[in-house]
Amino acid sequence: MSELVCELLGERLMDRDQAEVESSPLGCDGRLVALYFGCSWSASCKEFTAALADFYSRFKQGENGDKLEVVFISSDEEYKPWQEFVGQMPWLMLPLQDMERKCPPCRSLTRVLVETYRKIKEMGQKFEIVFVSADRSEESFKQYFNEMPWLAVPYTDEARRSRLNWNFSIQGIPTLLILDQEGKIVTRQGRPAVLNDIDCKEFPWHPKPVLELTESNALQLNERPSLVLFVDSEEEEFEPAKQLIQPIAEKIFSEHKAKDEDPPLLFFVAGEDDMTESLRDFTNLPDSAPLLTILDMSQRAKYVKDVEEITPAIVEEFVQAFLTEKLKPEPI
Incomplete structure:
Protein backbone atom coordinates (compact mmCIF):
# COMPACT_ATOMS: atom_id res chain seq x y z
CA MET A 1 0.00 0.00 0.00
CA SER A 2 2.85 2.42 0.82
CA GLU A 3 4.32 1.92 -2.66
CA LEU A 4 0.93 2.58 -4.27
CA VAL A 5 0.46 5.78 -2.27
CA CYS A 6 3.91 7.02 -3.26
CA GLU A 7 3.25 6.14 -6.90
CA LEU A 8 -0.02 8.07 -6.93
CA LEU A 9 0.86 11.05 -4.77
CA GLY A 10 4.65 11.25 -4.88
CA GLU A 11 7.03 10.76 -1.99
CA ARG A 12 6.28 14.05 -0.24
CA LEU A 13 3.15 16.02 0.63
CA MET A 14 2.58 19.23 2.58
CA ASP A 15 0.85 19.78 5.90
CA ARG A 16 -1.31 22.76 6.86
CA ASP A 17 1.82 24.79 7.67
CA GLN A 18 3.12 23.94 4.16
CA ALA A 19 5.95 21.90 5.62
CA GLU A 20 7.00 18.78 3.71
CA VAL A 21 5.95 15.40 5.08
CA GLU A 22 6.53 11.89 3.76
CA SER A 23 3.56 10.24 2.07
CA SER A 24 4.60 6.62 2.71
CA PRO A 25 3.10 6.39 6.26
CA LEU A 26 -0.36 6.89 4.70
CA GLY A 27 -0.21 3.36 3.37
CA CYS A 28 0.49 1.75 6.74
CA ASP A 29 -1.64 0.28 9.54
CA GLY A 30 -4.82 -0.07 7.48
CA ARG A 31 -5.36 3.67 7.06
CA LEU A 32 -8.00 5.02 4.71
CA VAL A 33 -6.91 7.86 2.43
CA ALA A 34 -9.53 10.32 1.17
CA LEU A 35 -8.54 12.31 -1.93
CA TYR A 36 -10.32 15.67 -1.92
CA PHE A 37 -10.40 17.36 -5.34
CA GLY A 38 -11.44 21.00 -5.24
CA CYS A 39 -10.51 24.62 -5.93
CA SER A 40 -10.51 27.98 -4.17
CA TRP A 41 -12.93 29.72 -6.54
CA SER A 42 -15.83 27.28 -6.06
CA ALA A 43 -18.46 28.29 -3.50
CA SER A 44 -19.55 24.66 -3.11
CA CYS A 45 -15.93 23.65 -2.42
CA LYS A 46 -15.65 26.30 0.27
CA GLU A 47 -18.89 25.12 1.85
CA PHE A 48 -17.82 21.48 1.67
CA THR A 49 -14.37 22.28 3.08
CA ALA A 50 -15.95 23.77 6.19
CA ALA A 51 -18.15 20.69 6.64
CA LEU A 52 -15.27 18.30 6.00
CA ALA A 53 -13.02 20.17 8.44
CA ASP A 54 -15.67 19.80 11.14
CA PHE A 55 -16.04 16.06 10.45
CA TYR A 56 -12.25 15.62 10.25
CA SER A 57 -11.69 17.28 13.62
CA ARG A 58 -14.38 15.17 15.29
CA PHE A 59 -13.14 11.97 13.68
CA LYS A 60 -9.52 12.63 14.68
CA GLN A 61 -10.62 12.95 18.30
CA GLY A 62 -12.26 9.50 18.22
CA GLU A 63 -10.74 6.11 18.90
CA ASN A 64 -10.10 5.51 15.19
CA GLY A 65 -8.68 8.95 14.56
CA ASP A 66 -5.41 7.58 13.20
CA LYS A 67 -7.20 5.44 10.60
CA LEU A 68 -8.11 8.26 8.20
CA GLU A 69 -6.18 10.95 6.37
CA VAL A 70 -7.34 13.47 3.79
CA VAL A 71 -5.17 14.73 0.94
CA PHE A 72 -6.30 17.85 -0.92
CA ILE A 73 -5.63 17.99 -4.68
CA SER A 74 -6.38 21.39 -6.12
CA SER A 75 -7.35 22.51 -9.60
CA ASP A 76 -6.22 26.08 -8.86
CA GLU A 77 -3.79 27.62 -11.30
CA GLU A 78 -2.58 30.55 -9.20
CA TYR A 79 -0.51 30.24 -6.05
CA LYS A 80 -2.00 33.01 -3.87
CA PRO A 81 -5.68 31.87 -3.87
CA TRP A 82 -4.50 28.28 -3.42
CA GLN A 83 -2.34 29.30 -0.45
CA GLU A 84 -5.22 31.16 1.19
CA PHE A 85 -7.63 28.27 0.61
CA VAL A 86 -5.38 25.50 1.97
CA GLY A 87 -4.68 27.64 5.03
CA GLN A 88 -8.18 26.65 6.20
CA MET A 89 -7.44 22.93 5.94
CA PRO A 90 -6.23 20.72 8.83
CA TRP A 91 -5.16 17.86 6.53
CA LEU A 92 -2.43 17.16 3.99
CA MET A 93 -2.21 18.46 0.44
CA LEU A 94 -0.38 17.93 -2.81
CA PRO A 95 2.02 20.83 -3.53
CA LEU A 96 0.59 23.11 -6.20
CA GLN A 97 3.54 22.61 -8.55
CA ASP A 98 2.79 18.88 -8.66
CA MET A 99 -0.89 19.19 -9.53
CA GLU A 100 -0.73 19.14 -13.30
CA ARG A 101 1.08 15.82 -13.39
CA LYS A 102 -0.89 14.21 -10.55
CA CYS A 103 -4.50 13.20 -10.93
CA PRO A 104 -4.63 9.68 -9.47
CA PRO A 105 -8.24 8.94 -10.52
CA CYS A 106 -7.44 10.14 -14.06
CA ARG A 107 -4.40 7.88 -14.34
CA SER A 108 -6.27 4.90 -12.87
CA LEU A 109 -9.21 5.36 -15.25
CA THR A 110 -6.92 5.80 -18.26
CA ARG A 111 -5.13 2.50 -17.60
CA VAL A 112 -8.46 0.62 -17.50
CA LEU A 113 -9.96 2.59 -20.37
CA VAL A 114 -7.10 1.73 -22.73
CA GLU A 115 -7.89 -1.96 -22.31
CA THR A 116 -11.65 -1.31 -22.55
CA TYR A 117 -11.11 0.64 -25.78
CA ARG A 118 -9.13 -2.26 -27.27
CA LYS A 119 -11.80 -4.82 -26.32
CA ILE A 120 -14.68 -2.77 -27.77
CA LYS A 121 -12.78 -2.26 -31.00
CA GLU A 122 -12.13 -6.01 -31.22
CA MET A 123 -15.86 -6.60 -30.72
CA GLY A 124 -16.45 -4.65 -33.93
CA GLN A 125 -18.47 -1.93 -32.22
CA LYS A 126 -18.59 1.57 -33.73
CA PHE A 127 -17.02 3.45 -30.87
CA GLU A 128 -14.51 6.25 -30.43
CA ILE A 129 -13.08 8.21 -27.51
CA VAL A 130 -12.18 11.90 -27.63
CA PHE A 131 -9.94 13.25 -24.88
CA VAL A 132 -10.70 16.79 -23.65
CA SER A 133 -7.72 17.86 -21.61
CA ALA A 134 -7.67 19.80 -18.36
CA ASP A 135 -3.86 19.97 -18.31
CA ARG A 136 -2.29 23.32 -17.48
CA SER A 137 0.42 23.13 -20.12
CA GLU A 138 0.76 21.71 -23.61
CA GLU A 139 3.80 19.74 -22.49
CA SER A 140 1.76 17.96 -19.79
CA PHE A 141 -0.99 17.33 -22.31
CA LYS A 142 1.42 15.74 -24.79
CA GLN A 143 2.99 13.53 -22.13
CA TYR A 144 -0.41 12.30 -20.91
CA PHE A 145 -1.99 11.94 -24.37
CA ASN A 146 0.99 9.84 -25.44
CA GLU A 147 -0.50 7.04 -23.27
CA MET A 148 -3.80 7.09 -25.16
CA PRO A 149 -4.73 5.24 -28.39
CA TRP A 150 -7.74 7.46 -29.18
CA LEU A 151 -8.43 11.00 -30.41
CA ALA A 152 -8.16 14.36 -28.63
CA VAL A 153 -9.33 17.94 -29.01
CA PRO A 154 -6.16 19.91 -29.83
CA TYR A 155 -4.74 21.49 -26.70
CA THR A 156 -4.33 24.78 -28.55
CA ASP A 157 -8.08 24.92 -29.22
CA GLU A 158 -8.94 26.26 -25.79
CA ALA A 159 -12.25 27.71 -26.98
CA ARG A 160 -13.52 24.31 -28.07
CA ARG A 161 -12.37 22.64 -24.85
CA SER A 162 -14.11 25.33 -22.77
CA ARG A 163 -17.28 25.07 -24.85
CA LEU A 164 -17.45 21.30 -24.36
CA ASN A 165 -16.97 21.66 -20.61
CA TRP A 166 -19.73 24.27 -20.52
CA ASN A 167 -22.17 22.39 -22.77
CA PHE A 168 -21.89 19.18 -20.75
CA SER A 169 -21.72 20.90 -17.33
CA ILE A 170 -18.44 19.22 -16.38
CA GLN A 171 -17.86 19.72 -12.65
CA GLY A 172 -14.69 17.72 -12.10
CA ILE A 173 -12.22 15.22 -13.49
CA PRO A 174 -12.10 12.51 -14.54
CA THR A 175 -15.50 12.54 -16.22
CA LEU A 176 -16.36 10.00 -18.91
CA LEU A 177 -19.53 10.75 -20.90
CA ILE A 178 -21.02 8.21 -23.30
CA LEU A 179 -22.91 9.76 -26.23
CA ASP A 180 -25.11 8.12 -28.84
CA GLN A 181 -24.95 8.78 -32.60
CA GLU A 182 -27.18 11.83 -32.22
CA GLY A 183 -24.96 13.35 -29.56
CA LYS A 184 -27.39 12.64 -26.74
CA ILE A 185 -25.99 11.48 -23.42
CA VAL A 186 -26.32 7.75 -22.80
CA THR A 187 -24.74 8.07 -19.36
CA ARG A 188 -22.72 10.53 -17.35
CA GLN A 189 -21.43 7.65 -15.27
CA GLY A 190 -18.99 6.25 -17.80
CA ARG A 191 -16.22 6.06 -15.23
CA PRO A 192 -17.89 3.69 -12.72
CA ALA A 193 -19.52 1.83 -15.62
CA VAL A 194 -16.14 1.05 -17.18
CA LEU A 195 -14.49 0.20 -13.88
CA ASN A 196 -17.32 -2.19 -12.95
CA ASP A 197 -17.51 -3.88 -16.36
CA ILE A 198 -13.99 -4.93 -17.28
CA ASP A 199 -15.28 -7.38 -19.91
CA CYS A 200 -17.49 -4.74 -21.56
CA LYS A 201 -20.53 -7.02 -21.38
CA GLU A 202 -22.88 -4.11 -20.69
CA PHE A 203 -21.54 -1.71 -23.33
CA PRO A 204 -22.72 1.03 -24.01
CA TRP A 205 -23.63 1.16 -20.34
CA HIS A 206 -27.18 2.46 -20.29
CA PRO A 207 -27.98 3.60 -16.73
CA LYS A 208 -29.47 0.99 -14.43
CA PRO A 209 -32.32 2.10 -12.17
CA VAL A 210 -30.79 0.26 -9.18
Whole structure:
Protein backbone atom coordinates (compact mmCIF):
# COMPACT_ATOMS: atom_id res chain seq x y z
CA MET A 1 0.00 0.00 0.00
CA SER A 2 2.85 2.42 0.82
CA GLU A 3 4.32 1.92 -2.66
CA LEU A 4 0.93 2.58 -4.27
CA VAL A 5 0.46 5.78 -2.27
CA CYS A 6 3.91 7.02 -3.26
CA GLU A 7 3.25 6.14 -6.90
CA LEU A 8 -0.02 8.07 -6.93
CA LEU A 9 0.86 11.05 -4.77
CA GLY A 10 4.65 11.25 -4.88
CA GLU A 11 7.03 10.76 -1.99
CA ARG A 12 6.28 14.05 -0.24
CA LEU A 13 3.15 16.02 0.63
CA MET A 14 2.58 19.23 2.58
CA ASP A 15 0.85 19.78 5.90
CA ARG A 16 -1.31 22.76 6.86
CA ASP A 17 1.82 24.79 7.67
CA GLN A 18 3.12 23.94 4.16
CA ALA A 19 5.95 21.90 5.62
CA GLU A 20 7.00 18.78 3.71
CA VAL A 21 5.95 15.40 5.08
CA GLU A 22 6.53 11.89 3.76
CA SER A 23 3.56 10.24 2.07
CA SER A 24 4.60 6.62 2.71
CA PRO A 25 3.10 6.39 6.26
CA LEU A 26 -0.36 6.89 4.70
CA GLY A 27 -0.21 3.36 3.37
CA CYS A 28 0.49 1.75 6.74
CA ASP A 29 -1.64 0.28 9.54
CA GLY A 30 -4.82 -0.07 7.48
CA ARG A 31 -5.36 3.67 7.06
CA LEU A 32 -8.00 5.02 4.71
CA VAL A 33 -6.91 7.86 2.43
CA ALA A 34 -9.53 10.32 1.17
CA LEU A 35 -8.54 12.31 -1.93
CA TYR A 36 -10.32 15.67 -1.92
CA PHE A 37 -10.40 17.36 -5.34
CA GLY A 38 -11.44 21.00 -5.24
CA CYS A 39 -10.51 24.62 -5.93
CA SER A 40 -10.51 27.98 -4.17
CA TRP A 41 -12.93 29.72 -6.54
CA SER A 42 -15.83 27.28 -6.06
CA ALA A 43 -18.46 28.29 -3.50
CA SER A 44 -19.55 24.66 -3.11
CA CYS A 45 -15.93 23.65 -2.42
CA LYS A 46 -15.65 26.30 0.27
CA GLU A 47 -18.89 25.12 1.85
CA PHE A 48 -17.82 21.48 1.67
CA THR A 49 -14.37 22.28 3.08
CA ALA A 50 -15.95 23.77 6.19
CA ALA A 51 -18.15 20.69 6.64
CA LEU A 52 -15.27 18.30 6.00
CA ALA A 53 -13.02 20.17 8.44
CA ASP A 54 -15.67 19.80 11.14
CA PHE A 55 -16.04 16.06 10.45
CA TYR A 56 -12.25 15.62 10.25
CA SER A 57 -11.69 17.28 13.62
CA ARG A 58 -14.38 15.17 15.29
CA PHE A 59 -13.14 11.97 13.68
CA LYS A 60 -9.52 12.63 14.68
CA GLN A 61 -10.62 12.95 18.30
CA GLY A 62 -12.26 9.50 18.22
CA GLU A 63 -10.74 6.11 18.90
CA ASN A 64 -10.10 5.51 15.19
CA GLY A 65 -8.68 8.95 14.56
CA ASP A 66 -5.41 7.58 13.20
CA LYS A 67 -7.20 5.44 10.60
CA LEU A 68 -8.11 8.26 8.20
CA GLU A 69 -6.18 10.95 6.37
CA VAL A 70 -7.34 13.47 3.79
CA VAL A 71 -5.17 14.73 0.94
CA PHE A 72 -6.30 17.85 -0.92
CA ILE A 73 -5.63 17.99 -4.68
CA SER A 74 -6.38 21.39 -6.12
CA SER A 75 -7.35 22.51 -9.60
CA ASP A 76 -6.22 26.08 -8.86
CA GLU A 77 -3.79 27.62 -11.30
CA GLU A 78 -2.58 30.55 -9.20
CA TYR A 79 -0.51 30.24 -6.05
CA LYS A 80 -2.00 33.01 -3.87
CA PRO A 81 -5.68 31.87 -3.87
CA TRP A 82 -4.50 28.28 -3.42
CA GLN A 83 -2.34 29.30 -0.45
CA GLU A 84 -5.22 31.16 1.19
CA PHE A 85 -7.63 28.27 0.61
CA VAL A 86 -5.38 25.50 1.97
CA GLY A 87 -4.68 27.64 5.03
CA GLN A 88 -8.18 26.65 6.20
CA MET A 89 -7.44 22.93 5.94
CA PRO A 90 -6.23 20.72 8.83
CA TRP A 91 -5.16 17.86 6.53
CA LEU A 92 -2.43 17.16 3.99
CA MET A 93 -2.21 18.46 0.44
CA LEU A 94 -0.38 17.93 -2.81
CA PRO A 95 2.02 20.83 -3.53
CA LEU A 96 0.59 23.11 -6.20
CA GLN A 97 3.54 22.61 -8.55
CA ASP A 98 2.79 18.88 -8.66
CA MET A 99 -0.89 19.19 -9.53
CA GLU A 100 -0.73 19.14 -13.30
CA ARG A 101 1.08 15.82 -13.39
CA LYS A 102 -0.89 14.21 -10.55
CA CYS A 103 -4.50 13.20 -10.93
CA PRO A 104 -4.63 9.68 -9.47
CA PRO A 105 -8.24 8.94 -10.52
CA CYS A 106 -7.44 10.14 -14.06
CA ARG A 107 -4.40 7.88 -14.34
CA SER A 108 -6.27 4.90 -12.87
CA LEU A 109 -9.21 5.36 -15.25
CA THR A 110 -6.92 5.80 -18.26
CA ARG A 111 -5.13 2.50 -17.60
CA VAL A 112 -8.46 0.62 -17.50
CA LEU A 113 -9.96 2.59 -20.37
CA VAL A 114 -7.10 1.73 -22.73
CA GLU A 115 -7.89 -1.96 -22.31
CA THR A 116 -11.65 -1.31 -22.55
CA TYR A 117 -11.11 0.64 -25.78
CA ARG A 118 -9.13 -2.26 -27.27
CA LYS A 119 -11.80 -4.82 -26.32
CA ILE A 120 -14.68 -2.77 -27.77
CA LYS A 121 -12.78 -2.26 -31.00
CA GLU A 122 -12.13 -6.01 -31.22
CA MET A 123 -15.86 -6.60 -30.72
CA GLY A 124 -16.45 -4.65 -33.93
CA GLN A 125 -18.47 -1.93 -32.22
CA LYS A 126 -18.59 1.57 -33.73
CA PHE A 127 -17.02 3.45 -30.87
CA GLU A 128 -14.51 6.25 -30.43
CA ILE A 129 -13.08 8.21 -27.51
CA VAL A 130 -12.18 11.90 -27.63
CA PHE A 131 -9.94 13.25 -24.88
CA VAL A 132 -10.70 16.79 -23.65
CA SER A 133 -7.72 17.86 -21.61
CA ALA A 134 -7.67 19.80 -18.36
CA ASP A 135 -3.86 19.97 -18.31
CA ARG A 136 -2.29 23.32 -17.48
CA SER A 137 0.42 23.13 -20.12
CA GLU A 138 0.76 21.71 -23.61
CA GLU A 139 3.80 19.74 -22.49
CA SER A 140 1.76 17.96 -19.79
CA PHE A 141 -0.99 17.33 -22.31
CA LYS A 142 1.42 15.74 -24.79
CA GLN A 143 2.99 13.53 -22.13
CA TYR A 144 -0.41 12.30 -20.91
CA PHE A 145 -1.99 11.94 -24.37
CA ASN A 146 0.99 9.84 -25.44
CA GLU A 147 -0.50 7.04 -23.27
CA MET A 148 -3.80 7.09 -25.16
CA PRO A 149 -4.73 5.24 -28.39
CA TRP A 150 -7.74 7.46 -29.18
CA LEU A 151 -8.43 11.00 -30.41
CA ALA A 152 -8.16 14.36 -28.63
CA VAL A 153 -9.33 17.94 -29.01
CA PRO A 154 -6.16 19.91 -29.83
CA TYR A 155 -4.74 21.49 -26.70
CA THR A 156 -4.33 24.78 -28.55
CA ASP A 157 -8.08 24.92 -29.22
CA GLU A 158 -8.94 26.26 -25.79
CA ALA A 159 -12.25 27.71 -26.98
CA ARG A 160 -13.52 24.31 -28.07
CA ARG A 161 -12.37 22.64 -24.85
CA SER A 162 -14.11 25.33 -22.77
CA ARG A 163 -17.28 25.07 -24.85
CA LEU A 164 -17.45 21.30 -24.36
CA ASN A 165 -16.97 21.66 -20.61
CA TRP A 166 -19.73 24.27 -20.52
CA ASN A 167 -22.17 22.39 -22.77
CA PHE A 168 -21.89 19.18 -20.75
CA SER A 169 -21.72 20.90 -17.33
CA ILE A 170 -18.44 19.22 -16.38
CA GLN A 171 -17.86 19.72 -12.65
CA GLY A 172 -14.69 17.72 -12.10
CA ILE A 173 -12.22 15.22 -13.49
CA PRO A 174 -12.10 12.51 -14.54
CA THR A 175 -15.50 12.54 -16.22
CA LEU A 176 -16.36 10.00 -18.91
CA LEU A 177 -19.53 10.75 -20.90
CA ILE A 178 -21.02 8.21 -23.30
CA LEU A 179 -22.91 9.76 -26.23
CA ASP A 180 -25.11 8.12 -28.84
CA GLN A 181 -24.95 8.78 -32.60
CA GLU A 182 -27.18 11.83 -32.22
CA GLY A 183 -24.96 13.35 -29.56
CA LYS A 184 -27.39 12.64 -26.74
CA ILE A 185 -25.99 11.48 -23.42
CA VAL A 186 -26.32 7.75 -22.80
CA THR A 187 -24.74 8.07 -19.36
CA ARG A 188 -22.72 10.53 -17.35
CA GLN A 189 -21.43 7.65 -15.27
CA GLY A 190 -18.99 6.25 -17.80
CA ARG A 191 -16.22 6.06 -15.23
CA PRO A 192 -17.89 3.69 -12.72
CA ALA A 193 -19.52 1.83 -15.62
CA VAL A 194 -16.14 1.05 -17.18
CA LEU A 195 -14.49 0.20 -13.88
CA ASN A 196 -17.32 -2.19 -12.95
CA ASP A 197 -17.51 -3.88 -16.36
CA ILE A 198 -13.99 -4.93 -17.28
CA ASP A 199 -15.28 -7.38 -19.91
CA CYS A 200 -17.49 -4.74 -21.56
CA LYS A 201 -20.53 -7.02 -21.38
CA GLU A 202 -22.88 -4.11 -20.69
CA PHE A 203 -21.54 -1.71 -23.33
CA PRO A 204 -22.72 1.03 -24.01
CA TRP A 205 -23.63 1.16 -20.34
CA HIS A 206 -27.18 2.46 -20.29
CA PRO A 207 -27.98 3.60 -16.73
CA LYS A 208 -29.47 0.99 -14.43
CA PRO A 209 -32.32 2.10 -12.17
CA VAL A 210 -30.79 0.26 -9.18
CA LEU A 211 -27.07 -0.19 -8.50
CA GLU A 212 -25.03 -2.04 -5.94
CA LEU A 213 -23.07 0.59 -4.04
CA THR A 214 -19.32 0.18 -4.63
CA GLU A 215 -16.19 2.25 -4.20
CA SER A 216 -16.17 3.11 -7.89
CA ASN A 217 -19.75 4.47 -8.00
CA ALA A 218 -20.02 5.91 -4.48
CA LEU A 219 -19.08 9.36 -5.82
CA GLN A 220 -22.54 9.50 -7.37
CA LEU A 221 -23.91 10.02 -3.86
CA ASN A 222 -22.54 13.57 -4.07
CA GLU A 223 -24.29 14.34 -7.35
CA ARG A 224 -27.92 14.20 -6.24
CA PRO A 225 -30.12 12.73 -3.48
CA SER A 226 -29.82 8.96 -3.29
CA LEU A 227 -31.98 6.25 -1.82
CA VAL A 228 -29.72 3.66 -0.17
CA LEU A 229 -31.08 0.39 1.15
CA PHE A 230 -28.55 -1.14 3.54
CA VAL A 231 -28.68 -4.95 3.79
CA ASP A 232 -26.57 -7.78 5.20
CA SER A 233 -23.43 -8.64 3.26
CA GLU A 234 -24.57 -12.09 2.09
CA GLU A 235 -24.74 -12.35 -1.71
CA GLU A 236 -28.29 -13.73 -1.63
CA GLU A 237 -29.55 -10.58 0.11
CA PHE A 238 -28.79 -8.26 -2.81
CA GLU A 239 -31.27 -9.48 -5.42
CA PRO A 240 -34.33 -9.45 -3.09
CA ALA A 241 -33.27 -5.99 -1.90
CA LYS A 242 -33.07 -4.75 -5.49
CA GLN A 243 -36.56 -6.08 -6.16
CA LEU A 244 -37.91 -4.00 -3.29
CA ILE A 245 -36.83 -0.73 -4.87
CA GLN A 246 -36.84 -1.69 -8.56
CA PRO A 247 -40.50 -0.74 -9.27
CA ILE A 248 -40.30 2.85 -8.05
CA ALA A 249 -36.78 3.29 -9.47
CA GLU A 250 -37.89 2.16 -12.94
CA LYS A 251 -40.98 4.38 -12.74
CA ILE A 252 -38.97 7.48 -11.90
CA PHE A 253 -36.27 6.74 -14.48
CA SER A 254 -38.88 6.20 -17.21
CA GLU A 255 -40.81 9.37 -16.40
CA HIS A 256 -37.74 11.59 -16.55
CA LYS A 257 -36.17 9.84 -19.53
CA ALA A 258 -39.32 10.66 -21.51
CA LYS A 259 -38.72 14.32 -20.64
CA ASP A 260 -35.00 14.01 -21.48
CA GLU A 261 -34.21 14.83 -17.83
CA ASP A 262 -31.96 13.29 -15.21
CA PRO A 263 -33.90 11.49 -12.46
CA PRO A 264 -34.17 13.50 -9.21
CA LEU A 265 -33.13 10.47 -7.15
CA LEU A 266 -30.57 7.67 -7.51
CA PHE A 267 -31.12 4.18 -6.09
CA PHE A 268 -28.56 1.90 -4.42
CA VAL A 269 -28.34 -1.32 -2.44
CA ALA A 270 -25.43 -1.38 0.01
CA GLY A 271 -23.92 -4.42 1.73
CA GLU A 272 -21.38 -4.57 4.54
CA ASP A 273 -17.81 -3.55 3.75
CA ASP A 274 -15.29 -0.89 4.76
CA MET A 275 -16.71 1.67 2.36
CA THR A 276 -20.28 1.16 3.61
CA GLU A 277 -19.11 1.30 7.20
CA SER A 278 -17.38 4.61 6.50
CA LEU A 279 -20.57 5.92 4.88
CA ARG A 280 -22.61 4.93 7.95
CA ASP A 281 -20.07 6.64 10.21
CA PHE A 282 -20.02 9.82 8.12
CA THR A 283 -23.82 10.06 8.02
CA ASN A 284 -24.36 8.88 11.62
CA LEU A 285 -26.57 5.98 10.59
CA PRO A 286 -27.28 3.00 12.87
CA ASP A 287 -25.74 -0.40 12.12
CA SER A 288 -29.11 -2.10 11.63
CA ALA A 289 -30.05 -3.94 8.43
CA PRO A 290 -32.18 -3.73 6.46
CA LEU A 291 -32.21 0.06 6.73
CA LEU A 292 -34.00 2.33 4.24
CA THR A 293 -32.52 5.81 3.83
CA ILE A 294 -32.32 8.79 1.51
CA LEU A 295 -29.04 10.70 1.66
CA ASP A 296 -28.77 14.26 0.33
CA MET A 297 -25.08 15.03 0.63
CA SER A 298 -25.28 18.49 -0.95
CA GLN A 299 -27.74 19.56 1.77
CA ARG A 300 -26.00 17.51 4.49
CA ALA A 301 -29.36 15.87 5.19
CA LYS A 302 -30.62 12.34 5.66
CA TYR A 303 -34.03 10.70 5.84
CA VAL A 304 -34.47 7.35 7.57
CA LYS A 305 -37.47 5.01 7.35
CA ASP A 306 -37.59 3.01 10.57
CA VAL A 307 -39.88 0.04 9.97
CA GLU A 308 -39.70 -3.65 10.86
CA GLU A 309 -40.43 -4.84 7.32
CA ILE A 310 -39.62 -3.09 4.04
CA THR A 311 -41.96 -3.66 1.08
CA PRO A 312 -42.16 -2.07 -2.40
CA ALA A 313 -45.22 -0.11 -1.24
CA ILE A 314 -43.32 1.31 1.75
CA VAL A 315 -40.40 2.25 -0.51
CA GLU A 316 -42.67 4.04 -2.97
CA GLU A 317 -44.47 5.89 -0.16
CA PHE A 318 -41.10 6.95 1.28
CA VAL A 319 -39.84 8.16 -2.11
CA GLN A 320 -43.00 10.09 -2.98
CA ALA A 321 -42.98 11.78 0.44
CA PHE A 322 -39.40 12.88 -0.19
CA LEU A 323 -40.10 14.17 -3.70
CA THR A 324 -43.09 16.17 -2.44
CA GLU A 325 -41.00 17.55 0.45
CA LYS A 326 -43.17 15.97 3.15
CA LEU A 327 -40.27 14.39 5.04
CA LYS A 328 -38.39 16.11 7.83
CA PRO A 329 -34.63 15.99 7.26
CA GLU A 330 -32.09 15.02 9.90
CA PRO A 331 -28.63 16.61 9.77
CA ILE A 332 -25.65 14.57 8.61
